Amino acid sequence: MIGYIEGKILKKENDRVLVLANQIGYEVLLPAFVVETLNSKSIGDQISFYIYYQQTERQPKPILIGFNLEAEKEFFQHFVSVEDIGPLKAVKALTISVREVARAIEERDVSTLVGLKGIGHRTAQKIIATLEGKMGKFALIRKDVTQKPPKIEDFTKQVLDVMINQLGHRMADAKQMIAKALKRDRSISTPEELFDEVYRSERSE
Numbered sequence: 001m002i003g004y005i006e007g008k009i010l011k012k013e014n015d016r017v018l019v020l021a022n023q024i025g026y027e028v029l030l031p032a033f034v035v036e037t038l039n040s041k042s043i044g045d046q047i048s049f050y051i052y053y054q055q056t057e058r059q060p061k062p063i064l065i066g067f068n069l070e071a072e073k074e075f076f077q078h079f080v081s082v083e084d085i086g087p088l089k090a091v092k093a094l095t096i097s098v099r100e101v102a103r104a105i106e107e108r109d110v111s112t113l114v115g116l117k118g119i120g121h122r123t124a125q126k127i128i129a130t131l132e133g134k135m136g137k138f139a140l141i142r143k144d145v146t147q148k149p150p151k152i153e154d155f156t157k158q159v160l161d162v163m164i165n166q167l168g169h170r171m172a173d174a175k176q177m178i179a180k181a182l183k184r185d186r187s188i189s190t191p192e193e194l195f196d197e198v199y200r201s202e203r204s205e
Contacts, residue, residue: 002026002064006048008161009041015091017066019047028066031094037068042192044162052076054087065091072098075138082130084123093117102138105131155191156182159198162191177202 005028007021015035019026028049030038041047049066050073065087067073075098080090093116094101104112105128113124156178163174181188181197188194 001053002051028064031091033097082127099141102135105135158191159194
C-alpha cells in the first residue's frame, strides 16, 4: 500500500496531479485546499504527498488522495468513517482547510459544514455526531501550510531533467542551452525564469 510519494510533477489539473516517482507516473487526487498550496509549483518541480490509498472489491481501481501533512491524512481517515461519506465524496467536499473543518465540527457549526461541496444539513449533523470531541488536534494545524519550495541550488538540475526527459533534448545540448541562459542573466533564481531565458536565447539565434 502506498502511504507517501515524492517525485516530479508531470501534469497538473484542477483536482489532481501526475507525479513521476521511480519512473512510474502516479495520478494523485487532491482536495481543493491542497491544490491551493501548489499554485507556485510548475511542471518538473519536486513535490511530495502523504497518501490515502483506497482499493476495494467494489472499487478495484486504486485511488490515491494526497495531503501536505500526515495530520491532514489522519483527519481524512476520520472524515470518511462518517456514514455516507466515501473517499471520492470526501475529497470533493474539502474545499476549505482541515483546520477550519475540524473547528466547525468541534463548535457544532452546521452552516460551515453545509458550505462544503456535496454536504447537506443531514450529513453535516452526522459528521458532528460522529467526530465531535476527536478534532482538537486537527484544529491546531497551522494556517499557512504549503509545499516547501525546492532549494535554489537544485533549480538548474530540475530544468535539465525536464529538458532531457520531457522535451527530448540531448544532455550535452541541454547543458549548453542552460549555461548560455545563465550567462545572459545571472539573476535567474527559479526554474520558470530559467526556462523563459533558455527560450529567449534559442529564439534569438
